[in-house]
Amino acid sequence: xxxxxxxxxxxxxxxxxxxxxxxxxxxxxxxxxxxxxxxxxxxxxxxxxxxxxxxxxxxxxxxxxxxxxxxxxxxxxxxxx
Amino acid sequence: xxxxxxxxxxxxxxxxxxxxxxxxxxxxxxxxxxxxxxxxxxxxxxxxxxxxxxxxxxxxxxxxxxxxxxxxxxxxxxxxxxxxxxxxxxxxxxxxxxxxxxxxxxxxxxxxxxxxxxxxxxxxxxxxxxxxxxxxxxxxxxxxxxxxxxxxxxxxxxxxxxxxxxxxxxxxxxxxxxxxxxxxxxxxxxxxxxxxxxxxxxxxxxxxxxxxxxxxxx
Numbered sequence: 001x002x003x004x005x006x007x008x009x010x011x012x013x014x015x016x017x018x019x020x021x022x023x024x025x026x027x028x029x030x031x032x033x034x035x036x037x038x039x040x041x042x043x044x045x046x047x048x049x050x051x052x053x054x055x056x057x058x059x060x061x062x063x064x065x066x067x068x069x070x071x072x073x074x075x076x077x078x079x080x081x
Numbered sequence: 082x083x084x085x086x087x088x089x090x091x092x093x094x095x096x097x098x099x100x101x102x103x104x105x106x107x108x109x110x111x112x113x114x115x116x117x118x119x120x121x122x123x124x125x126x127x128x129x130x131x132x133x134x135x136x137x138x139x140x141x142x143x144x145x146x147x148x149x150x151x152x153x154x155x156x157x158x159x160x161x162x163x164x165x166x167x168x169x170x171x172x173x174x175x176x177x178x179x180x181x182x183x184x185x186x187x188x189x190x191x192x193x194x195x196x197x198x199x200x201x202x203x204x205x206x207x208x209x210x211x212x213x214x215x216x217x218x219x220x221x222x223x224x225x226x227x228x229x230x231x232x233x234x235x236x237x238x239x240x241x242x243x244x245x246x247x248x249x250x251x252x253x254x255x256x257x258x259x260x261x262x263x264x265x266x267x268x269x270x271x272x273x274x275x276x277x278x279x280x281x282x283x284x285x286x287x288x289x290x291x292x293x294x295x296x297x298x299x
Binding site: 008010011012013014033034045048055056057069 | 121124125132142144145175176
């Protein structure tokens with residue numbers, strides 16, 4: 001299942017989410033939104049708003065499910081960790 | 082400021098201790114305190130100091146700055162007033178830096194954040210000690226303004242906007258169980274929001290008091 005993580009480099013929950021996925025050896029595509037610049041950053045924020053309805057992080061996308069915040073239980077269920 | 086620059090609220094070299102001291106009284110008035118997990122608090126405030134050095138203010142490390150000042154002001158820490166009902170349901174701010182004062186073990190909450198569920202939220206709005214009998218005042222829950230009244234030991238919450246000319250009821254005065262609008266003197270019964278004028282009643286909200294705080298359920 002395809003996994004995407006939208007994160008901020010400053011956000012403790014983003015670090016926890018990444019660590020959790022790393023510990024479970026999950027491959028995921030990481031976008032650190034605050035590290036982007038210009039149009040790329042605007043596009044990433046727009047995408048996060050579109051899929052999550054806000055601009056709060058982390059946003060973890062597992063298949064077609066969007067999880068806002070670090071919800072370990074839900075990630076575990078979806079990825080069978 | 083004539084040159085249009087933003088006045089810095091924090092001097093260069095601001096420490097985690099400085100931020101804690103600065104934020105604590107604001108948070109307490111909103112019904113929140115720092116998370117019990119001190120290491121986690123230091124991690125979040127450390128991130129805020131990095132952001133402060135870069136931007137000049139303490140923006141939330143878990144939300145993104147857009148560059149639009151009207152939007153970005155809503156994520157200056159503590160951002161609790163802008164998300165009062167959402168955080169009341171989470172029992173903490175988005176980051177978990179602050180937890181509600183009525184949470185017993187804040188460290189148990191910081192590991193998980195989930196989008197809050199729909200439904201009502203009991204939101205702390207005032208310190209009991211700062212709300213003596215006879216007080217009528219406007220409190221805010223997110224975008225909502227509420228007139229909060231104390232009559233004896235009873236608390237009443239009602240819509241803040243007078244239906245006559247939109248005067249702020251919370252800035253009016255009390256006469257028995259009536260809140261009197263400061264603009265033209267319309268009277269609203271604080272117990273049920275009714276007024277003498279047909280179709281002009283205001284909403285009322287349940288209130289409760291515990292642990293030194295007044296709560297309104299919205």
